Amino acid sequence: MSSNFPAFAELIAQTEHSALHLEMRDVYTPKGPVFVDWQRGIPIEYDRHGDWIDLVQGAITRGIDWRRARIVSEPVTDFIQYEWETTTIVNVPAGEKVRWLPRQNASDLLLPGNDFWVFDDSLLRWTTFHGDGSWGPHAFSEDPKLIRQCKEAFESVWARAVDHADYTPPRKEQAAA
Numbered sequence: 001m002s003s004n005f006p007a008f009a010e011l012i013a014q015t016e017h018s019a020l021h022l023e024m025r026d027v028y029t030p031k032g033p034v035f036v037d038w039q040r041g042i043p044i045e046y047d048r049h050g051d052w053i054d055l056v057q058g059a060i061t062r063g064i065d066w067r068r069a070r071i072v073s074e075p076v077t078d079f080i081q082y083e084w085e086t087t088t089i090v091n092v093p094a095g096e097k098v099r100w101l102p103r104q105n106a107s108d109l110l111l112p113g114n115d116f117w118v119f120d121d122s123l124l125r126w127t128t129f130h131g132d133g134s135w136g137p138h139a140f141s142e143d144p145k146l147i148r149q150c151k152e153a154f155e156s157v158w159a160r161a162v163d164h165a166d167y168t169p170p171r172k173e174q175a176a177a
Helices: 008-014 033-039 046-061 078-094 144-160 172-176
Strands: 018-023 065-072 097-102 115-119 123-129 135-141
Touching (some): 008 046, 008 115, 033 078, 046 065, 065 144, 078 097, 097 144, 123 144
Parallel strands (some): 018 065
Antiparallel strands (some): 115 123
């Protein structure tokens, strides 16, 4: 595995067919400014995510199959609630296809140990995080066997997951009621 690959926006610009992303953590970047603002009651704004929206819309316009699957514990963490709201306001309107799989429905799936992206069935980008949820290093692989295994893992999650439009994440207070 190597870390000598282009930045994410360049990877998307080079993508011709598909960008698949599997997320399996319950907390990401807990000190990120948009999340911190959300915790303070500042609403998520579509326009605040302009660079991301432009990136996604540009890829979708080129015909890229952009799919994101998330495996989440229920009741969800505050961060996953924030992600769900962001997905409603930003990701889906930008053109992403997003599905959610409650972790208890993934127990019999064979999944890798880290989040990942698969680009065009030819490049794998591992997305790693430190224990506190902050970004770790990215690693890349062009190993066809590893890429195939990750794509199969993604597709197994995708097949079971619930479309964003049909998923409402249960919160702690809902579970206790």
